[in-house]
Amino acid sequence: MNRRNFFGGAAMTAVAAASVSRVAMAALPEPVMMGKPDTAPPLVPQTGRPYNPVVTLNGWTLPWRMNQNVKEFHLVAEPVVREIAPGMNATLWGYNGQSPGPTIEVVEGDRVRIFLTNKLPEHTTIHWHGQRLPNGMDGVGGLNQKAVPVGKTYVYEFVARRPGTFMYHPHADEMTQMAMGMMGFWVTHPKDKHPLIQEVQRDFCFLLNAYDIDPGSTTPMPNTMTDFNLWTWNSRAFPGIDSLNVRQGDQVRIRIGNLTMTNHPIHLHGHEFVVSGTDGGPTPPGSRWPEVTTDIAVGQMRQIDFLADEEGDWAFHCHKSHHTMNPMGHDVPNMIGVDHRGLVAKIQKLVPDYMVMGERGMADMGEMQMPIPDQTLPMMTGTGPYGPIEMGGMFSMLKVRRDQKPGDYSNPGWYRQPAGTQSFEWTGNLPEPARFQSEAAAAAGTVPGLHNPPVHASAPTPPGTTLTVRKPGAGSHRGH
Ligand SMILES: [Cu+2]
Numbered sequence: 001m002n003r004r005n006f007f008g009g010a011a012m013t014a015v016a017a018a019s020v021s022r023v024a025m026a027a028l029p030e031p032v033m034m035g036k037p038d039t040a041p042p043l044v045p046q047t048g049r050p051y052n053p054v055v056t057l058n059g060w061t062l063p064w065r066m067n068q069n070v071k072e073f074h075l076v077a078e079p080v081v082r083e084i085a086p087g088m089n090a091t092l093w094g095y096n097g098q099s100p101g102p103t104i105e106v107v108e109g110d111r112v113r114i115f116l117t118n119k120l121p122e123h124t125t126i127h128w129h130g131q132r133l134p135n136g137m138d139g140v141g142g143l144n145q146k147a148v149p150v151g152k153t154y155v156y157e158f159v160a161r162r163p164g165t166f167m168y169h170p171h172a173d174e175m176t177q178m179a180m181g182m183m184g185f186w187v188t189h190p191k192d193k194h195p196l197i198q199e200v201q202r203d204f205c206f207l208l209n210a211y212d213i214d215p216g217s218t219t220p221m222p223n224t225m226t227d228f229n230l231w232t233w234n235s236r237a238f239p240g241i242d243s244l245n246v247r248q249g250d251q252v253r254i255r256i257g258n259l260t261m262t263n264h265p266i267h268l269h270g271h272e273f274v275v276s277g278t279d280g281g282p283t284p285p286g287s288r289w290p291e292v293t294t295d296i297a298v299g300q301m302r303q304i305d306f307l308a309d310e311e312g313d314w315a316f317h318c319h320k321s322h323h324t325m326n327p328m329g330h331d332v333p334n335m336i337g338v339d340h341r342g343l344v345a346k347i348q349k350l351v352p353d354y355m356v357m358g359e360r361g362m363a364d365m366g367e368m369q370m371p372i373p374d375q376t377l378p379m380m381t382g383t384g385p386y387g388p389i390e391m392g393g394m395f396s397m398l399k400v401r402r403d404q405k406p407g408d409y410s411n412p413g414w415y416r417q418p419a420g421t422q423s424f425e426w427t428g429n430l431p432e433p434a435r436f437q438s439e440a441a442a443a444a445g446t447v448p449g450l451h452n453p454p455v456h457a458s459a460p461t462p463p464g465t466t467l468t469v470r471k472p473g474a475g476s477h478r479g480h
Helices: 010-019 022-026 174-179 343-350 434-443
Strands: 065-067 070-085 088-095 104-107 111-118 127-129 153-159 164-169 184-189 202-211 230-233 244-247 250-258 264-268 274-278 293-296 301-308 312-318 381-384 387-391 395-401
Touching: 104 111, 164 174, 164 250, 164 274, 164 301, 184 202, 184 250, 202 244, 244 250, 250 293, 264 301, 293 301
Parallel strands: 070 111, 104 184, 202 250, 244 395
Antiparallel strands: 065 070, 070 088, 111 153, 127 164, 164 184, 202 230, 250 301, 264 293, 264 312, 274 301, 312 395, 381 387
């Protein structure tokens, strides 16, 4: 947050409440801006009903002003510069200095008033995805309201009627505005103990989003429908995504919404979770079963609950392996299995930077320092205590520690596995695998037919017989 608006949770709301005069009450709440892509600490509520606040991954919660029992928020839709990961800044559209916009946290039954100021170069609206509200507050431009013109401020007001996991985004020139990063998270906390909502010690949230930004440029291409090259959580790509740091024994909730153009099977290592809620509300207990991956379709939200009882650094990622990669060339030939040693050295005499990808797989990409244009990211990156992690995009870690303090969300560093609990190198004898023996036997001619399958199963071809293979001519199937 910048100095002008940084009051630091308690102080911010206290100052606002004390200084609101009759005149000021009629005025707009001053918008709070955020200048950094860091994960902000939870915003503990100073006014209204208490609740256990969420932590937005590489994001923050928008402070509010209490105005005669109405929670007032001020969102400013505007162009922003978002650091996708160190080394790459994207020119996006967002709210209050960042993309995604700030998380809005309220309590079931709260009356909420949101001022939306449009500082974009075109009109916009906000749709409150998943909310029960009056039809005229639903934010579909042209259908429920006139779109908010450039430079104007509109007001949305409704009661947050049901607790749950929601999001907000424009419903005006959606293709462009969502491709540019306009979206935000919304959490409505239950007002009392809720039979379907378990109390948790840690509550995280983030949105799945994707961008198509040509290496070397900074602005996403809004016309792209499927061929995105940056797969992000809250407009961050690994290694720019913060880890989810918890204390061993914590009951943990992670809320995820999908505003990309494809589904994402989100996978957690080392633990089982249940889907405890969707954007339709908390799930009935009879509908819950253990999972380690949950697929989140476009426009869906999933809320997962689990007990973090295993210490360690656990990978947490989208299971589509291309979504744990950062931008890669799309016209790269497949070199797996092609031995081009010698060739590279010859070409490098002419083109010093020349490199060939993936003769033995793509793992080389994790360690080679290939020159890349400014304003893009290495395809796979991130270094752990044992070498390159070889991940990008939608990847992070759940860090479970016995000695993490309650309420401490700081990164505890890398986990050191206790002695004798880590995969290790076998240094004993290696017996010849059985398949090599059979191949050796086949090469010696003692397994007839393994390399030269017989034409007729009933009459094995004796060794030494020349086979005549009849192939159809181009476009012709005559003769067979
Ligand atoms: Cu994915």
